[in-house]
Amino acid sequence: MFxxxxxxxxxxxxxxxxxxxxxxxxxxxxxxxxxxxYVENESGATLARPELFRLLKDCRPGDVLLIEQVDRLSRLTSDDWTKLRAEIDAKRVRIVALDLPTSWSLATPADEFTGRVFQAINGMLLDVLAAVARKDYDDRRRRQAQGQARAKAAGLYRGRQEDTKRNEGIAAMLKAGSPWSQIQAATGCSRSTLARIAKRVKAGLMQDAGH
Structure with missing residues (x-):
């Protein structure tokens, strides 16, 4: 077990x-x-998380996937959470989260029966907490949109400011043919940001590449 x-x-x-x-x-x-x-800077609301799926690929039956909180694993929609759970279950990976005490025993199961009981309980609670995490995500986005709408109506909203210097460096590295993994490690940018800048570089719009 790893x-x-x-x-x-x-x-x-x-x-x-x-x-x-x-x-x-x-x-x-x-x-x-x-x-x-396995470390990455990606939204928990998307399944496009290379490091998470690299972890699952590396796992063997019985391995433990250790996380701080369930929302680190998922802020997914119900359909996407079902897909991720199916992948985890197929690999027979045990999820242990610091904010889910019922999962702690799965790190060191006493016997097969106890392990199966806690696995079943843990699975139900994971589904509940994943749903709560998604609701929290949706609620925050709704409040943010409402706040932006009020600010726009008052003429105060300026939008998110880009990190121009960093993005110019990312564009230069892309033009030089640097691997995406190397660029992410060097700049700390997210994969989605890198994809946007790569698209603009390809279109010849480097000076407009924003976060």
């Missing part, structure tokens, strides 16, 4: 590794070691 940590933040401005110390401490208290950590 413990694989998954650490995610939504934007390149956020520190995806923030919870690493907590995950290390959790594993250490149970006499476990984290075999690998």
């Amino acid at each position: 413990v694989r940590a998954y650490l995610r933040a939504s934007t390149s401005e956020q520190d995806a590794t923030r919870a690493r110390a907590q995950l290390d401490a959790f594993a250490h208290e149970r006499g476990l070691a984290i075999a690998a950590a």
Whole structure:
């Protein structure tokens, strides 16, 4: 059995590794070691998360997927969560989340019967928390849209300011043929930002490449 940590933040401005110390401490208290950590800056509302699926590809039956909170794994719609759960279940991966105490025993199951019972309980609670995480995501986006609408009506909304210097550097690296993984590691940008800039570079609009 291997413990694989998954650490995610939504934007390149956020520190995806923030919870690493907590995950290390959790594993250490149970006499476990984290075999690998998979880190990415992508929205939890999308299935397009290369590091998460690399983790699942690396997993073997019985491995533990360790996360800080369930919303680090999913803010997905019901259909997309069903797809991800099917992938996880097919790999027979055990999800352990620090904010879901019923999952903790799955890191060190006492016996097969106990493990199966907690796996079933954990599965139901995961579905509930995934739904709550999605509702929170939708609620925040709705409040944000309402706030922007009010600001626009008052003539105060300016939109998100781009990091021009960083984006020019990303455009230069793309023109030089640097791999996307290398660019992300060097600049900390998200894959979606990189895709937008790549599209604009291809269209010859580097000076307009924004976040």
